[in-house]
Amino acid sequence: MMTAEVEEEEEGEEHVQLWRMSGETCPEGTIPIRRTTEQDLLRASSVRRFGRKPRRRVRRDSTSNGHEVSPELYGDNYPRFFTYWTNDAYEATGCYNLMCSGFVQTNNRIAIGAAISPISSYHGGQFDITLLIWKDPKHGNWWLEFGSGILVGYWPSFLFTHLRDHATMVQFGGEIVNTRPGGSHTSTAMGSGHFAGEGFGKASYFRNLEVVDWDNNLIPLPNLRVLADHPNCYDIRGGVNG
Numbered sequence: 001m002m003t004a005e006v007e008e009e010e011e012g013e014e015h016v017q018l019w020r021m022s023g024e025t026c027p028e029g030t031i032p033i034r035r036t037t038e039q040d041l042l043r044a045s046s047v048r049r050f051g052r053k054p055r056r057r058v059r060r061d062s063t064s065n066g067h068e069v070s071p072e073l074y075g076d077n078y079p080r081f082f083t084y085w086t087n088d089a090y091e092a093t094g095c096y097n098l099m100c101s102g103f104v105q106t107n108n109r110i111a112i113g114a115a116i117s118p119i120s121s122y123h124g125g126q127f128d129i130t131l132l133i134w135k136d137p138k139h140g141n142w143w144l145e146f147g148s149g150i151l152v153g154y155w156p157s158f159l160f161t162h163l164r165d166h167a168t169m170v171q172f173g174g175e176i177v178n179t180r181p182g183g184s185h186t187s188t189a190m191g192s193g194h195f196a197g198e199g200f201g202k203a204s205y206f207r208n209l210e211v212v213d214w215d216n217n218l219i220p221l222p223n224l225r226v227l228a229d230h231p232n233c234y235d236i237r238g239g240v241n242g
Contacts (some may be wrong), residue, residue, distance in 0.1 A: 052096070065083075170211050
């Protein structure tokens with residue numbers, strides 16, 4: 001979970017996404033959906049893989065959400081709020097946002113795939129968003145909350161096999177698509193592009209990390225382990241401060 005400075009404003013969620021700044025709204029009973037254009041499809045490696053992550057070795061069922069920069073998917077470099085799910089390790093099921101059936105959106109004020117604003121700057125203002133995923137013990141669905149108590153929607157329990165009862169791992173982090181141009185690791189500027197040793201305000205961060213336990217209570221992480229796959233390209237440090 002990441003906590004947000006902007007949520008402290010009254011109805012602050014309206015100012016987290018660029019599309020709301022024009023005053024645009026969606027009527028009750030509808031949801032905002034980002035338009036998929038011909039240009040979006042042409043940027044994809046194939047129509048079959050459009051809206052999907054590259055195949056990789058992961059646990060079979062997974063959901064993810066947060067913010068991402070993906071010129072291939074969106075056609076620009078804005079950080080955007082996203083969701084993702086798969087139940088076969090990214091082979092044939094799942095997709096980003098609402099690009100296939102799966103995630104059920106219930107909120108008409110948050111647009112999945114929309115650009116986030118404002119954004120942090122190096123040695124300048126720092127902004128973040130609050131995200132929470134938890135399992136409804138009555139119906140078994142996995143709900144997504146954005147900001148302070150704003151329910152975006154849910155992943156139905158029938159989508160999954162291993163996640164039908166509970167999760168076995170919770171991960172917080174960033175990832176890049178490594179296309180290995182010229183045989184070298186893809187250059188990346190996750191966050192500011194600066195290493196964790198430069199500290200708060202200069203490197204990207206997660207804070208107030210918690211998990212939901214069996215009794216649906218939020219508790220601090222019991223055994224956080226930090227890992228960077230390629231520490232020469234990007235690294236991570238754990239810490240506690242005020």
